[in-house]
Amino acid sequence: MQETELAEVRRYGMMPNHGLQFGDMRHNTGFLLRLAWLQVHQSLEQNGQPHGLTAAEYTILHVIAQTPGVRQGHLAQALYIKPAAMTRVIRNFEDLELVERHVPDGDRRTVRLTIKPKGQQSLDQERAHFSGALHTVGTPISAEEQADLNHLLRRFCGLNHEGAPTDV
Amino acid sequence: MQETELAEVRRYGMMPNHGLQFGDMRHNTGFLLRLAWLQVHQSLEQNGQPHGLTAAEYTILHVIAQTPGVRQGHLAQALYIKPAAMTRVIRNFEDLELVERHVPDGDRRTVRLTIKPKGQQSLDQERAHFSGALHTVGTPISAEEQADLNHLLRRFCGLNHEGAPTDV
């Protein structure tokens, strides 16, 4: 009789890989980024409330809160969300009274966004969920390694031109 | 008159961030992983052939090629794809004669997968696309930094128990 998946996890303390070979993909940054993100996504999914914000929604709402009056198009560009998709997210936020849309007189083609009290409340409620400790599948990485990882990811994403010079 | 997006990119040599503030998210590994992956995804999309393999499909096919006889379920588990979704991908591969499904006599509930000549051909055709140089949005990272990033991502994903001991 074969050993069950659960028994394997108990025995080896991690996900068994069943002899799978990744070959060159082990050195493919894009592949590793995708796999790591899917891992985080699955972890969030398992621990999340049924009808809370999605990861994309939380991020969008967070940046609006941090950048009052941000332009909708700039938000879409920075977060790699297509304008058409952003329109739906923002309209949904508006329906839920999480954000306010404002069309300025200076350029009436643009839309500027600000957070509303209910939006801030949603952020506060979901913060613990999205800031929670990360579950790594392999050996848990140390705080220093995670800081290194974050630093390299910020460089990769071009996010190192913001914040204090002492920023890790 | 406002400076165009393109002019800004030319002037500053990178994507303008329009004063967007990411705040705490700059230290949220999950957020950074998602953003970095979306960046790679967008880059692949812009350079890709209209009807080639998706990133997920390329990875699945690659691992099947590297691990002849791999079980369909193990593949799904390792790549964070739900069994129901994997069934459709594999059926599609079978229709295109890229892989062969084999139900072994030992356990007739399972499905074992091997690559076929057309599958190997597809991999060869797409290799350059998915292994291509990565476009970073910020300062391009050095080869050493990318190696560090890959190493940390492998640790994060629990992928460091495979391969040669001299593996970077």
Added chain:
DNA sequence: TATTGTTATACTCTATAACTATA
């Protein structure tokens, strides 16, 4: 004529649960 955002549409992906076959 270019830009911003919206609409419409089709398509892909995803999640969930029920189901079949096998162990």
Added chain:
DNA sequence: TATAGTTATAGAGTATAACAATA
């Protein structure tokens, strides 16, 4: 009774192009 994979279905997300309003 448990497991592997399949099917069915609804929902979420994505890509594309056409469009209206504004600059």
